[in-house]
Structures are given as C-alpha cells and as structure tokens.
Amino acid sequence: MVKVNGTERDIAGKTILEFLAATEYDPKRIAVERNQDIVFKSQYGDTVLEDGDTLEIVSFVGGG
C-alpha cells in the first residue's frame, strides 16, 4: 500500500505517471513528494511506487 495525502491506496508497482494518469489531479498544478523528497516532473515516469511509500501531492490555495 502507498499512503497518498494520508489515505492508503493500492498502487504499489505503478509509476507516479501511471498513478497520476488514473486520477483527476492536474499535473501542471501539483508538486509531488515521495517519502519527503520532491519528485521532479521529469522523474514521474521513472519513479516506481513501493509498498510503504508515502506520497504528498500539493497545490496552491488561498492564504496570507
């Protein structure tokens, strides 16, 4: 299992690119962190998710 923004998901073995393609995230408007390291957009296709990984997917929101 891979924890994505706090929720466990059964996506181990997929690349980040494959995972994102199956979601509604807009790849232009997000940044991805895997186990607290940033994954650059150019690395999405080469980064295979492993069991126990933690992903954080963030975007900008209103704030002061």
Added chain:
Amino acid sequence: MKNNDKLIIGGHEFQSRFILGSGKYSMKLIEAAIRDAGAEIITLAVRRANTKDQESILDHIPEGVTLLPNTSGARNAQEAVRIARLARELGCGNFIKVEIMRDTKYLLPDNQETIKATEILAKEGFVVMPYMYPDLNAARDMVNAGAATIMPLASPIGSNKGLATREFIQILIDEIDLPIIVDAGIGRPSQACEAMEMGAAAIMANTALATAGDLPLMAAAFRQAIEAGRKAYLSGLGRVLTRGASASDPLTGFLRD
C-alpha cells in the same frame, strides 16, 4: 514620484507597496481585489491538492503578478524548508514568505526557527521574506541569514487590531537596511497609512479585506492609504510642538486698533 519610487525585493522592482493576501475569500474575487488594490504581489499557501474538478486559484491571478507562497502550517525550520521547496516545485518562482508558528492560540511566529529556515532557503536561492515578531536582534540575525525583506507583525494574525507593536516596528525601520513590510494585524486603511508614514516599505493585508463589507472597495481604500502614507513619508512630516500653538495666519494686519 511614482516612476522612480520603487520597492525592490531580491532584485525585482515593484511599483505597488501593497501585498495582498488571498485567504478566506472566494477566488472569484481575487481578480477584482488585485485590480483595485493595484497589487503586484499576492500571497498563497501550499496544501494537499484536491483533484482537478476543483478550480485552481492560479486561474484567477493575472499574468505578471508575483506569487509569494508562504510556509503556513510549518511548526519548525525543517517543515518550513520542506514547504518552501514544494512551493518552488509548483513552478511559480522563488519568492517565499517564511512563517513558522509553534503557538496555536496567538499564532505568534517563532523567530529562532525562522532565522534557521531563512538561512537554509537563502542559500538555496530563494528570495526569503521572513514573517517575525518585531525584535531588533532577531531581525539582524535574519539580515545576516540572507533575508530579502523583514516582515514584522503589527498585531496577532487576523485580529485587525492595528499597530500594537508600533514602537518596535519603528526601531526596525530605523535600524535595518532592508525593506520592512508590515504584515499581520493591520485592520484599517488608516493603520496602513500610519505604518507607511513611519517609513515602512510596504503593507501586507488579508483579513482586513476578507472580513470587510465590500472587498474590492476596501482594497482600493488600502491602496490609497498606502500611497498617501508613502507620499507623507517621502515628504517628511511636519513638526509637532511640545507646547502651545503656532498661528497659521499672518500675525499682522488685524482689523483692530
């Protein structure tokens, strides 16, 4: 005055001295707020992403406006650095407002952790704008750590209580050779004007607008107040008498005797 009186942050020039927050109001109002504020910098926060059926706030911010992400949510330097790096990876420049809070009741910034984060991020090439409690020693440490501006609070975030820290902000203005941007607690245009008269380089406001009756109208009011305060500062204020009075009218030619 307008053409040569520029605010310079990290080598970037700005005409406007009003930094606008984007929190706590509809993103549909952002475009009008930016326009009526005349703002060239807007702050944003970084949070876990929603999926694409949600609108992006970026769709509402006109081109050419500089984005200033903050590190809100960070409780220490390490968390702030992490959020700053994610913000940069979001691809909208290298400005970052460092905001670190351990205190959840008064939301006061942790100056020590903020100095640490400022040093790390400045070395990584960020334009670092630390939000701080106005303390001269901490501000000097932030300068040495590579800060691009200093952002002292006027009163607790979101309180609209105005310049509670007035004397200490004045010390920063007088002693720190970086733009001093008063951030947090400014609730009315008159308070923004007063801070600008004191020599603040700019004002950051969010809640004052978000909780106002008519947000774009209040944005316009702040804009005028900030411009008025800046002009007064550049002019130099008139003196204050310790005692007595001084007539404004000629003391000759009275219709008597």
